[in-house]
Amino acid sequence: MSTFKIEGGFKLKGDLEPQGAKNEALQVICATLLTAEKTIIENIPEIRDVLKLIEILKGLGVQSKRLSKGNYSFDASEVDIDFLKSPEYAQQAAVLRGSIMIIGPLLARFGKGFIPQPGGDKIGRRRVDTHFIGLQKLGARFDFDRENMWYSVSTEKLTGAYMLLDEASVTGTANIVMAAVLANGTTTIYNAACEPYLQQLCKMLVAMGAKIQGIGSNLLTIEGVSSLKGCTHRILPDMIEVGSFIGLAALTASEITIKNVGIEHLGIIPESFRRLGIKVEQLDDDLLVKDTEHYEIDAYIDGSIMTISDAPWPGLTPDLLSVLLVVATQAKGSVLIHQKMFESRLFFVDKLIDMGAQIILCDPHRATVIGLDRKNILRATKMVSPDIRAGIALLIAAMSAKGTSTIDNIEQIDRGYENIDRRLNALGAHITRM
Incomplete structure (x- = not known):
């Protein structure tokens, strides 16, 4: 079993290109x-x-x-x-x-x-x-x-x-x-x-x-x-990687350009991150994420708390709810994340709670996130990756946290993300594979 050691708190800058889907x-x-x-x-x-x-x-x-x-x-x-x-x-x-x-x-x-x-x-x-x-x-x-x-x-x-x-x-x-x-x-x-x-x-x-x-x-x-x-x-660019990179840029307050994303095949993914207040600009077939030091979650027209949920295409893919959830922990405002399709996918939030995130796990399908607007930075901890998508969400959390975190069972992350440590280190991350 391999482990990532992540020294958090570093901003990233540069270009990333998604792998094939x-x-x-x-x-x-x-x-x-x-x-x-x-x-x-x-x-x-x-x-x-x-x-x-x-x-x-x-x-x-x-x-x-x-x-x-x-x-x-x-x-x-x-x-x-x-x-x-x-x-x-x-x-x-x-x-x-x-x-x-x-x-x-x-x-x-x-x-x-x-x-x-x-x-x-x-x-x-x-x-x-x-x-x-x-x-x-x-x-x-x-x-x-x-x-x-x-x-x-x-x-x-x-x-x-x-x-x-x-x-x-x-x-x-x-x-x-x-x-x-x-x-x-x-x-x-x-x-x-x-x-x-x-x-x-x-x-x-x-x-x-x-x-x-x-x-x-x-x-x-x-x-x-x-x-x-x-x-x-x-094969098309991987829209799950594109969404993961948007979330990574937001949580680490980094400026990242995601190259050759296949805009026409992303559906509502960019807009879902914009609903969390993240600035995602389209430049031809590239996406630029910047100015994410502070971002504020939208509310519905009547002022009620917004819900982000998964649905069959052209709805939001369930593979990105874990990333959206972790991004919301450092936003300003609150959001309900509703994972309709799988009843065990939100159980990883206990690790985020250990890191200082304000999350209420309502039931196996729903979690309410109270954004802290970076007033309480996530703290480092020791974690285990339970699946591919929770694994990348925990990696993103660790990169924004204060201190050094470890993630075991990173084979789960490797199942979906090619050489993710090397690619992120090239932009200024501090990830060691052990």
């Missing part, structure tokens, strides 16, 4: 299983979760080659389905939640797929029903080995169908879409997720020869084709 990378890498032709994916973030997925594909027989930093080729012409029954696969897939998205492509192309109970962040219940209900509607047979926690699907041939998803699951929609592109007939998916990651996946599939209508909406119509070809696809 992790969530998109996990989807489009799985999509390479749909074709026997070579595909090239550019701007892949070389982070733990993504590299683990590439290793799983290599075990399946996919020829993967690193062409240059962030650019990889994939050749899935010879896939070994029997690898899915190996202990090595069971161990690899069980610790990576994104591995569940190999099921749709394997089912569509080879007629079967197996996966253990997927892992990932411990942020509450994360059911996978949407994935398998959708695949069943396409004609797959589903089995769950409850004793060993294994899921399996099989089919002779998938057939297009109409379905109304019980939730707008991003990974669930991705799995169903990847299966439907090779199904017989037409598939209609209502209440589909429409996040930029899903839009990118659909655009990649179209470039491979798929026929998909309604991209960017919650109603997708897919006309199945007999086969797909290879393509070259470039």
Whole structure:
């Protein structure tokens, strides 16, 4: 287990450029299983979760080659389905939640797929029903080995169908879409997720020869084709990193320019930080954050305390609520943070309270933050990163705190942020990896 030692209280200055989007990378890498032709994916973030997925594909027989930093080729012409029954696969897939998205492509192309109970962040219940209900509607047979926690699907041939998803699951929609592109007939998916990651996946599939209508909406119509070809696809900048860097600049009262952010794909993220009083200026495709020594939280028109909550796209991504919460601790004013989707994601606030933050954890989903306007600077402490997003929030808090903090279990942070210590140290941070 590795640890960050952070000497807080230093302002940062300079430019940061976001890595490729992790969530998109996990989807489009799985999509390479749909074709026997070579595909090239550019701007892949070389982070733990993504590299683990590439290793799983290599075990399946996919020829993967690193062409240059962030650019990889994939050749899935010879896939070994029997690898899915190996202990090595069971161990690899069980610790990576994104591995569940190999099921749709394997089912569509080879007629079967197996996966253990997927892992990932411990942020509450994360059911996978949407994935398998959708695949069943396409004609797959589903089995769950409850004793060993294994899921399996099989089919002779998938057939297009109409379905109304019980939730707008991003990974669930991705799995169903990847299966439907090779199904017989037409598939209609209502209440589909429409996040930029899903839009990118659909655009990649179209470039491979798929026929998909309604991209960017919650109603997708897919006309199945007999086969797909290879393509070259470039991953978007990671909007979660962009939001994390906005929060980092604000809490440390720094002036940072975030370069090449993909403005059109950020949705309401910049505006959500502006509601906390943070000055975020747009300069072409860059964002400039400055003058954050003091920032004041907005209130509603009638003067009541504002609520910031997550919602499916184009609402606010739940992955940034942890960052918004920690940023609010040094604002002027109060805000209610409402994490609707996961019931364990706010439990990290006890560490912020230990640091001197004024936070009331109302229940597993809601926390009220009373901003201190920097009158009581956060104090250093020893922490453990419980998940990726809480981990980056705690790192941001430690960088603004007085004294030296430590964060254990930083492997969680590394799962989502590439070389974050080196990148921030280049701007004046004092982070030591131990």
